[in-house]
Amino acid sequence: MNWQQAIKDYQNYLKIERGLSKNSITSYSLDLQKMVRYFDDHEVKVSPIRVDMETVQQFVHDVAKTVNPRSQARIISGLKGFFNYLVFEDYRNDNPMDLIETPKIGRKLPDTLSVDEINALILAIDLSKPEGERNRAILETLYGCGLRVSELLNLKLSDLYFDEDFIKVTGKGNKQRFVPISDVNKKYINIYQYEVRVHLPIMKEHQDFLFLNRRGKQLTRAMVFTITKRLAEKIGLKKNISPHTFRHSFATHLLENGADLRAIQQMLGHESITTTEVYMHVNRSHLAKVLNQYHPRK
Template identity: 75%
Template sequence: MKWEHALRDYEHYLKLERGLAKNSINNYKWDVEKLINYLSNHQIEDSPVNISKEIVQQFIYEVAKVVNPRSQARIISGLKSFFNYLVFEDYRADNPLDLIEAPKIGRKLPDTLSEEDINKLIENIDLSKPEGERNRAMLETLYGCGLRVSELIGLKLSDLFFDEDFIKVTGKGDKQRFVPISEVNKKYINIYRKEIRVHQNIQKGFEDTLFLNRRGRQLTRAMVFTIVKNLGDKIGLKKNISPHTFRHSFATHLLENGADLRAIQQMLGHESITTTEVYMHVDRTHLAEVLNKFHPRK
């Protein structure tokens, strides 16, 4: 079995069997491609089926010299997944990474914005330009519904169930969930829809896309990142923010104000509660308040 064939089959498995999104699949592929490039550069001709533990260990050793522990752990995890697939399909009897441990890394706490920061960012959007109303509606939706940037740009008009106070969100692996939406958020989306979007020349195929660029097509992830970064620079914000910062802030502020962790998990679309639990570490003062309020021996 050649590497390119194994990688192609693995890609199909990730897409069809595991239902992963394109970005996640690309990340897994890149991990394997790093190993393939290493083998090519060192003129090692071992196939995915017969590559030895020693060669893989040497590759990891070389990787450790040039990348940080978090990236190293990511590559090890990706390669373990690839070789587990080969074992599952009976191409190999063992996983050459079974005895290789990833470096210990602390859980990275997400950056968050204060309510004051968010208000200041939104207040500094230039509403004299047509895209201003769109940008305000987008930032209100990122913060108000806790969306990933890919979920934001993928929103459709047909996903808006304003009478029921929900929007339908398509997340990772095309999994759909319903997220509640506030009156404030609905107000700004409706202003954009009825005063700006209705006058745009919308390109074929994007008639149902909610947030459009000036050419009447779907916005790119990069464009939303640029909008957020420029606003941060405009108000002199010292933090390095991205669209994801609004999602983190959404979860953190809900938790600080007493929301249930399970409810936050459902709204964020996390498969595991463990992923959501990272927000428990963001503000420890909140945990002390919960203990003092609810524990019988206070």
């Protein structure tokens, strides 16, 4: 078995057995290809079945000089998963990554936007252009429903259950969940859908996707990132934001206004409550208010 065949088989395993998204599979594959290129550059002639701990450790040691601890941790985790797969499939008897330690990185609290900043971004949208109504509906949905950008892009007309005040969201691993949607959010989606989208030359295979580009095709991740970046520049926002920032803000604002953490977990589609807690960028003054309001000896 050579490296390229092993990587291809691993990609199929991640897709079919693990149900990972295309983006996750691509990320794992890029790190594996980085290791293969390293072996080629250093004339290391060894197969994925025969490579030993010392050889892999040298790669990890050298790559650690060029990337930050968080990237190191991701690469090590990805390599461990790859070799665990080879052990699982009986190609190997051991995992050469078992004794390689992951650097301690701590938890990075995500950036969030204030309500005023979100309002300023939405107000900065040029509604005189056809894509303006679409962009407003996109930001309202990212923030109003706490969606990942991939979930937003894959949102379909058939996923809109406005009479029941819910939308159906397809998240990681193709897991589906129902997320409540507000009247304000429904209003702007309806404006886009019935006043702008109906006039697009929609491609047949993209007819059910809600958010489209002007050529009638499904939007790309890059386009949504560009929309948010340009709006941030337009209002002079100094924070480094992305579409995911609206998801962080959604969760944070709900928590600060008294929402139950378990309810937020369900809306975000997290399997573990621990993951949800990382999104909660709560300042000390808010915690003090909670203590003063709810503790019996306040």
